[in-house]
Amino acid sequence: MDLLSGRKSNEIFEGQVHVYKHMYAYLDSMCLKWCIELEIPTIIYNHEKPITLHELISILQVPPSKISGVERLMRHLSHNRFFDIVTIHDDDGGDENKEKKEAYALTIASELLVKGTEYCLTPMAKCGLNPLMSSSFNLLGKWTLEKNLTLSEISLGTNLWDFLSKNPSILTSFNESMASDSQMVKLALKDHSAVFEGLESIVDVGGGNGTISKIISDMFPKLKCIVFDLPHVVENFSGTTSNNLSFVGGDMFNYICICKLQGKLLFLFQLNSNLWILHDWDEEHCVKILKKCKDAISNNTKGGKAIVIDLVINEKQDEFGLTQMKLRMDIAMTTLNGKERSEEEFKKLFLEAGF
Template sequence: MSSSEMSDCNNNGGNKKLFEGQALLYKHLFSFFTPICLKLAVKLGIPTIIHNHGKSITLSELISALHLPPSKACFVPRLMRFLAHNGLFAIVRIHHDDNGEQEAEEKEGYVLTSASELLVEGSENCLSAMVKFIVQPTLVDGWIRMDEWIYGEEVSVFGTACGVSWWDLVANNSEQMNIFNEGMASDSQMMSLALRDCNSVFEGIETIVDVGGGNGATGKIISEAYPELQYIVFDLPSVVANLQGIRNLSYVGGDMFKSIPEANAVLLKWVLHNWNDDYCKKILKNCKECILRKGKGGKIIIIEVVINEGQDKYDTTQVKLEFDMTMMAMFSAKERTEKEWKQLFTGSGFNNYKIFPLFGFRSLIELYVI
């Protein structure tokens, strides 16, 4: 090819845009590999191996620690390269010093990033249970059935894929219930990091009921941080049946759509996004009634996503919109903008509220009951 012909190729601006579009399209088409490879890394224990190694780890050291069949060991460098490219590990250059002389050739090694640090088993804020919950066949098989759901009668994508609602599935499948509860508990550890330092949130509260509190992961940390606070974990009887209270924490089984134990305050962490507006209004009205029964007024503490595309960073908005699509697919529910939250609150009989963007991609909202 002559230089003039090569110049023509390089200056073909129209085709360049098409090829850029193709690259973007393929990037999204193959993006499903990221969570799948992430789950594999968790199952292999790679974050924990690197953490326990105590320093950057070479590929040969990592492969040796994994004890894989020889035919599969060659896959590890490509897996790590892919995950590092996506920010889940970091590549570093390792300088070996032997008898005061640096080796002629540097080695490549891997260290944890802020994301993979959250996948170290046994650590206080480990989110590996959330990875296992989200990246499982039961859910993934549902996501790819959206094209069937959009033309069908089922309320949710999950109902189209499995024939039952998500709540019916976990109620009748102890394995799925455990996977779900463990995933939610791991997330609660992260939320508790912020909540236990929010003195103003719990100031003046004598009793709080954690609606949908699961196995009490959030409750245990908050009740320890505030020993004068009477903390009630409220969830379905099947969830709390075998759980034992400790000190100022107790468990109560029931149905939040019927009645909620009386308290000065109610905590709703990641609850309302599971339900449409009509169900949310029932929950909020029952929360208000439980506070009024106590007789002193109080507040509802809500931890949820507030979509704000105009002000949030790109990655933050991306996470929020992905959760919105997830809520739509699983529960025919949604994440909400501030305008949508206001409409929900006023429709439930609340006039006073404040939003505090304290928790990364989620916010703390206080609804006041006078």
């Protein structure tokens, strides 16, 4: 039986395009990796105006045999909205002889890849594009048939956290990537600062290098902040302790630190150098973490609350591209035993934990 016998030719070709688009989707990532490795967004930024192909290859010192390749890579990245192709006028000669040329200008996406800027996501992109991390997804088939192993345990031979603790250079890259991602939360805090009003203390659960806590402590100098994470995570940051920011080591599955803090408590689960917290874990572990916070709040005479900053899958309301990104993040969580959740799934966690 010919499965496609009832299909029109254009429908079959559309299906082929869809298959090929996803089959070659890894080339999008590799072109982005190329762009970041050569620091092209930073080069254009420092050029202070759109840059021509001739100017770009001159700065990169590209050999003549590869000029065509660079042009094709830039065309691909421009098509994917990392650069805008604009028309400029050559300043050489008089007004009548000015020559029109094509040049590459930054977009909002490539502006986020300029090194040294406040919201630079280059460390995040470098870590995500590290072959050690990305190649593990070649083993999804094997992962499917393994009863209890995570994808990282299959590909790395151990869980992700143990692997990072034993590979300092990769851990440093990982921490830098999560810290760069955390800077984006600053944008949200500007619009939702009211959530911190009336609070006197924060325990940043799984706070890693304290990027978000530092932002909050700068915004609210009277708010006492403790970054609570595994001892080997926080040990390198003890020197950054200030009057309203300190680091404490411990295990969030055993207890949540409330030492040194008084007043109404806030337990913050946020973007940090150990990834987002709750999406790292399955339902059982998430409930355990939340119960520890609930216990700590119950034992605090002035009470408190817990805030979770995380992705929420909402396919019915989000536009296609945003949902696609969230679903990809959900697949990324197969490296652990975590997942991205809908609002209803979060609600279920909170209720089971006693909130």
